Structures are given as C-alpha cells and as structure tokens.
Amino acid sequence: MIPKEMKDRIRKQIEGSEHPREQVVNVMYALQSHYGYLSDEAVIEAAGLLDMSPLEIEELATFYDFIYREPVGKYVIHACDGVVCWMFGEESLVDYLCRTLAVEIGEITPDGLFTVLPSVCIGYCDHAPAVLVNGRAYGPLTPEKVDELLEQLRRDHFILVQDR
C-alpha cells in the first residue's frame, strides 16, 4: 500500500483534472517511483484511484516501455539501439553493458543498482552512441566511457541523500 499522504496527493491531482483518465500515465509513474516498478499491487491501486479496471491499467502498462511491470534496478539503462547508435558500435551498447554488468536484458545486478533495457532511438543521434539513465542522456559513449558512467552512478548511489 502506498502511504496515505501520497495517495491524497495523487487523488488531488486526479480530481484537479478535467478528464481523470488523462492522468493515468502520471499515476502509473507515481506508483512506479514508489514501488520501484509497477507491481501487481500498484496496478490495482492505480485502477482504484482512477475508477478504471485493473485490466485497463494492465493493457496500458504493458504497452508503454517506460512502465516497468517487473522489478528493475535503481538505475534503468535504456541503451539506444536505433540505427545511428547501432552504426557506431563494433559491439552494441546493449551487449557491452550486459557483458560488463554480467546480466541479461531485464535482469537486476546483484547489488540492486542496474537493469539494462534495449531502447528504440532515444533522440540523441547527434551524441551517438547514447544511453538514457533515469531521464538523463549520456553520449557519445565508448566502452571506457560506459565504465566511467557506471562507476559514477555507483558513487552517486552511495553519497546520495535519500529522504523518503
């Protein structure tokens, strides 16, 4: 269950909207950021908040690639495999990331930090090859720079203050 305070905030946002269904993606994002992914429980909660059926939420949740229906790491690395980024890789970024982190696509690293997902063109072709991590883009990348980025994200994780 989400905390009451959060539920009230979401409810207020829905009530403030002329058409509550316009809020469905925002609600899924909010619940996802609370649980770390859109859990079964979150699907049911979203349905309750929006007066929709869980099935209606499910058909949206499974459609969108930025809604995660399975657990993911703290940092979700959307590695671009669009045509421009592909052109610049001897080995694709996805393959390199999976090999370096010793995970398969969609898995979580044992420290809970990373999940690698292949992504369609992320719109940073002028910085190819590029990845997107939690809404921020990084590029142009080489294997060395990918290593640096992972190191930096690990460091951030250890010094970031998290007030929940």
Next chain:
Amino acid sequence: MSEQVLMSNYRPDRPASFDEYRQSGGYRALTEAILRGSPRDVIEKIKKSGLRGRGGAGFPTGLKWSGVPDQAPFPRYVVPNTDEMEPGTFKDRVLVNGDPHMVIEGITLAAYAISARKGIFFIRPSYEMDAELIERELEVSRDAGFLGDRILGSDFSFDILVHRSAGRYICGEATAQINAIQGNRPHPIKGGAHMTEEGLWKRPTLVNNVETLACVPHILRNGPEWFRGLARTEDGAGTKLYALSGKIERPGCYELPLGTRLGEIIDGAGGGMRGGSEFKACLPGGASTAFMTKEFYDIEMDFDPLKRAGHRLGTGAIVVFDRETCLVATTLNLMEFFARESCGFCTPCREGLPFIRDLLRRIENGEGKESFIPLLHDMVGYLNHAYCAFAPGAAAPLKGLLEYFPEEVLEHISQKQCPFGRGEKTPEQRRE
C-alpha cells in the same frame, strides 16, 4: 551562414531565457494578434505563408487550421507534438531546449487562431529534461501574462499542460496521440471525422509538430511573403531544421533554407564525410523514408522535389551511411525497430514485420536464398494494406534497399556471408 530564424537565439550552453526571447521580438506577434488582430487574420497569414507541417507529412498548416468549423463546439484543444520518436530525428529536442518561449508563443497563437482553451504539450520520456524546462518556462510566461485567464486583458484565455508520455513510436501519430492522452491504448484511429472537427474528447483539436508551431510567430511578425522568400525552392516556404547524423564530421541540428541541396547540407553544415570516408547512401527524413544514393546528391531537400523523385522529406533527419556500412544489416536494424514498435493492432504490420526481419537476418547471416528477394518485394506490397501509415513507412527503407542496392543483397546470398564481415547475432546467439 544563411538567415537563422528558429535558431536565432540558439546558444550551445543553455536555453535562451524569456528576456532574451523578448529582446529578439518575442511575444510581439501574440500581443499584436490579440490586441489588434483576429483569429481569421492569423489563419489567412499562415495560409499565405505556405507553411507545411514539419512533423513528416508536410500538410499545409493554414489548411489544417481552417478545418476547424466556425460553429464547432468548445472547448477546443491544441496538442503540440514533441513525441519525436522517428529514428534519426532530434530537431524538436534542440528547438524546445534552445528557445522554449518561441515554441510557447507558437502554441498560443495556434490556440488563438482556433479559440482553444487548453494546450497539451505531448512529450516523450527520453526528453524528460526538456519537459522540466518547459514546465518552468510556462510558469514564467504565465507570470508575464502571456498565458492563463484573459491574456493581456483580452477575452482570450488559454493555458498549456505538459503531458508526459511513457514511450512507444506510434504515439507520435496524431490519432494515436489523442488516444494516449485520453488514457486509452494508443492505437491509431482511422476514418470518421477529421481531428479538427472531432479530436481530443470529441472536440476540435489541432495536433501540430513543435517546429511547425515555432514558425508561426515569425510569419506573423515578418509577413507571409518574407517566409516564402526564406526557402531555396520556388514553391517552398521557410527554413528547415535538418538533423544530421551518421558518418559525417559534424552531426547536429542545422537551420537552412528549405530546399537546400542534399550535398550542400552534408558537405557544408555537416562538414563532409567522417574521416574521409565515402558517401554511400542516406535516409533523407528518418527511418520511415527510403535510402537515397549519390545520384540524389543535388536534390533540393523540400517536400515536392523529393516527392517528384519518389522520395519523402519526412522529418528532414538525414542519416548518412558510408561505403563501409552494410545496408542489409542497416535495414535489418530498422526492421527490428519497426517490428518491436508495431502496436500489434493489424495483421500486415504485426505479422509482416517480424517475417521481413527474419528473412533479412538470414540473408545477413549468409543463410539467404535468391527466392527471398521476390518474397521481400511482395511483403513491401502487403505492408501498404495495413491499418495506418506505420507499416508503409516501415516498408520504405526495405523498398530502397531492394531498388538501389540489389547487388549488395545478392552478394550476401551468393557469398553465403556478409561481405562487410558483419553478421547479425540473434539474441539467443548473443547469450552463448
């Protein structure tokens, strides 16, 4: 450098501020229109300017706007489209990030033209930084009285919300976008009334690309004739943001006269081929356009000249390939994209694209047969029978491959391997 309009305030280090936009004449067109003009006058000027949609289709903007009937019900909506998920395309990101208030003024003028009350700024998740930027700048615009209730003391009230999308290519298609905003599964909607009559929540709705909207304040300020004069072609109008990527020296977004020749764009703004490599082909307007060879190097990059040559300008995102790049593998990559992004609603698209992908993968891996080639030609035809424009778009690069590079496909088959030594692993092979 040619006249910079949309990128006149562009700076590499940060977005232009509200004050900088004001100093460059920003919000003057809106003030003028609201205080001394009329919606009809705005639409007439846009019609006369010859502005055509920059999102890919090239539909005349003034004509679209005049499709909202005078007696149409309220509330009416404007949906500035910043989904921009066409592979190779990143111009809208550069534009929104470069001069957010130019985009905001353009949206507000469109709203004024059709008496819309609400704008919904539809933006893809990988542009989250720009979504945050736009939200901040909307607040600045509201504080200055250019958005909100009774703008500049007039009867016109309008405000803009940011709608964060959660991905998927099809959401860039106008009717799918409406479904997405309404909280439905974003399938395209075909047939029925036009969006300008029955769009979002069955009310008149303008879905316009943000580059199109950003042209509007300039047209109103400087006149339709001036705008027409910006283009290099006789029938064309305005400048164009060409997004250049691939094997060139200076990838980036460049504003040039619409109709600038392909070779001039690549060798001029793009700085020529990377490291002295040789031009082989390019996609002229993103992934859903066909490969163009060197014989098109002198073509004017405008809607009509490309159409006459059997091509499409699309989004004007030019993806450049050199001689070392295997175009079978490239097309395979594009088909992977389309197969993954198909919404799955209709059969030709859902079933046809994975079938094409598998044929191409076998060719790329040296397991192809000559009989695959007529099969691929047939598939191009079948894709045109799909429900929406997604599958015909997906067919374009494949058609280009078969038409311009048949030898390269045959070489893969006869040599039983990729002549470029590439080869494409299946996900299963990668795991081994």
